[in-house]
Amino acid sequence: MTLTQVRPDQAPPASAVAPRRLVPRRHPRASSPLIRDGIGMATWLSLLVVVGLWVAGGGVQDLTGWGSGLTSIGRLTGLLSSDLLLIQVLLMARIPVVEQAYGQDELAGRHRLVGFTSFNLMVAHLVLISAGYAATAGINPFVQFWEMVVDYPGMLLATAGTGFLILVTVTSIRKARKRLRYESWHLLHLYAYLGVGLAIPHQLWTGQEFLASPVAAIYWWTLWIAAAGAVLVWRLGLPLYRTLRHDLRVSAVVRESPDIISVWMRGRDLDRLPVASGQFFTWRFLTGPGWTRGHPYSLSAAPTGDTLRITVKDLGDGSRALAEVPVGTRVAIEGPYGRLHAGARSRPKVTLMGSGIGITPLRAILEDLPQRPGDVTVIYRASTEHDLVLTRELEQLATQRGARLFHVVGPRVAGRDSWLPQQAVHLSDADALRQLVPDIADQDVYLCGADGWMASARTAALSCGVPSSRIHLERFTW
Numbered sequence: 001m002t003l004t005q006v007r008p009d010q011a012p013p014a015s016a017v018a019p020r021r022l023v024p025r026r027h028p029r030a031s032s033p034l035i036r037d038g039i040g041m042a043t044w045l046s047l048l049v050v051v052g053l054w055v056a057g058g059g060v061q062d063l064t065g066w067g068s069g070l071t072s073i074g075r076l077t078g079l080l081s082s083d084l085l086l087i088q089v090l091l092m093a094r095i096p097v098v099e100q101a102y103g104q105d106e107l108a109g110r111h112r113l114v115g116f117t118s119f120n121l122m123v124a125h126l127v128l129i130s131a132g133y134a135a136t137a138g139i140n141p142f143v144q145f146w147e148m149v150v151d152y153p154g155m156l157l158a159t160a161g162t163g164f165l166i167l168v169t170v171t172s173i174r175k176a177r178k179r180l181r182y183e184s185w186h187l188l189h190l191y192a193y194l195g196v197g198l199a200i201p202h203q204l205w206t207g208q209e210f211l212a213s214p215v216a217a218i219y220w221w222t223l224w225i226a227a228a229g230a231v232l233v234w235r236l237g238l239p240l241y242r243t244l245r246h247d248l249r250v251s252a253v254v255r256e257s258p259d260i261i262s263v264w265m266r267g268r269d270l271d272r273l274p275v276a277s278g279q280f281f282t283w284r285f286l287t288g289p290g291w292t293r294g295h296p297y298s299l300s301a302a303p304t305g306d307t308l309r310i311t312v313k314d315l316g317d318g319s320r321a322l323a324e325v326p327v328g329t330r331v332a333i334e335g336p337y338g339r340l341h342a343g344a345r346s347r348p349k350v351t352l353m354g355s356g357i358g359i360t361p362l363r364a365i366l367e368d369l370p371q372r373p374g375d376v377t378v379i380y381r382a383s384t385e386h387d388l389v390l391t392r393e394l395e396q397l398a399t400q401r402g403a404r405l406f407h408v409v410g411p412r413v414a415g416r417d418s419w420l421p422q423q424a425v426h427l428s429d430a431d432a433l434r435q436l437v438p439d440i441a442d443q444d445v446y447l448c449g450a451d452g453w454m455a456s457a458r459t460a461a462l463s464c465g466v467p468s469s470r471i472h473l474e475r476f477t478w
């Protein structure tokens with residue numbers, strides 16, 4: 001296997017890392033598992049409250065008749081659907097405590113699950129309510145459905161909202177999503193907010209629970225205001241405030257290799273920006289019409305009092321365009337986000353495992369993670385020597401900080417999921433990791449790279465005895 005440990009006598013000249021003033025920062029703290037449990041319980045509790053309100057509103061008594069029974073179950077599915085819809089909005093509102101508890105990759109997964117469940121319940125609501133009213137009135141369900149849409153208050157808006165939600169859900173089915181450009185899909189996805197805004201108010205005008213019970217009215221109003229408030233504060237207000245407050249501008253664009261560039265940015269009072277190495281922002285470079293497309297990139301150098309840096313691989317039109325961004329361009333930021341930071345550490349010794357462009361956040365962590373010589377091991381996996389980036393910096397930082405740095409270079413192992421290159425096919429994934437880091441079981445492991453590679457590296461770490469709570473990772477795809 002091509003495992004190169006870079007030794008101090010091979011270290012590059014000091015010029016590879018420009019002298020930079022790192023300011024002491026308070027590292028974000030790792031979120032307690034109790035917070036995750038609390039958020040999960042709150043979700044279930046909210047569903048329980050909704051069922052309770054339905055029961056209190058006579059939902060069970062209505063089950064005795066055919067028509068009233070269908071209508072009653074239809075009401076319940078509608079209420080549960082609305083509840084999950086608002087919970088979704090809360091999940092994706094970038095509320096810091098929620099973001100730190102789950103991380104955006106896991107949140108995106110939960111959002112998907114909650115979203116599809118909510119959608120299915122909404123469809124059940126439409127069918128059951130139409131069938132129930134039709135059975136009671138003794139008319140055709142399709143005629144009944146049409147009458148409801150045109151005659152009942154708020155229903156035209158609700159129909160339009162449902163249309164938007166159908167659009168968002170259909171384009172989120174994996175097959176359809178793969179056919180769309182990420183930006184087009186994301187833009188369509190924003191129509192979900194419009195869908196929620198239009199679909200839910202009919203509950204206010206026609207919903208039995210809502211009209212009959214002050215407790216129900218208080219519950220729903222609180223949930224709606226919380227969801228709308230969270231979006232206004234954390235998705236719009238805070239990013240706008242931080243963008244204006246720190247006034248970031250591109251100060252240099254440096255080509256690191258034919259397909260990789262680094263963008264340096266200068267800004268005001270960046271020591272006040274609560275960001276840590278390993279975290280990422282969604283960046284918008286305000287060069288013109290393309291500013292609406294934000295892209296997530298991790299910091300590739302520890303933040304200083306006045307500079308931030310990202311390192312970007314050309315993987316599509318957005319990342320390619322960055323090479324042409326003029327110096328002086330204003331930059332809007334959303335974040336910082338991400339749980340891959342020093343606060344997640346629970347052991348003195350740490351192994352940083354990165355592959356490809358996934359090395360960027362680990363490079364930043366290596367730079368300012370408090371450490372004694374020998375505490376940190378960096379394992380950097382790439383397909384070819386040519387694919388290694390920021391190598392001179394990494395080598396110099398490893399020397400300065402007393403960290404061990406391994407390059408693990410070579411094509412993938414054929415026929416088996418593995419974090420190793422083909423040359424190491426004779427080793428098991430765990431044995432190879434133990435060879436490089438004999439005391440890995442007593443360390444924290446930070447992972448960043450391609451999804452499949454990270455899954456293999458995580459499995460290897462688990463097999464070596466590292467508990468999952470000590471494996472911290474950032475996915476570059478959601």
Ligand SMILES: Cc1cc2nc3c(=O)[nH]c(=O)nc-3n(C[C@H](O)[C@H](O)[C@H](O)COP(=O)(O)OP(=O)(O)OC[C@H]3O[C@@H](n4cnc5c(N)ncnc54)[C@H](O)[C@@H]3O)c2cc1C
Binds near residue numbers: 310361478
């Ligand atoms: C948390 C995180 C940190 C990242 N850090 C880095 C980094 O430090 N360096 C680096 O080179 N790359 C990083 N990426 C990947 C980078 O965001 C994508 O490569 C880039 O957005 C691609 O955009 P594009 O227009 O060039 O390509 P496109 O062809 O438009 O997109 C290619 C793929 O990138 C993903 N993508 C595009 N836009 C977004 C978006 N706004 N949000 C989430 N995913 C998106 C989608 O999976 C898409 O299919 C990171 C991604 C994430 C999620």
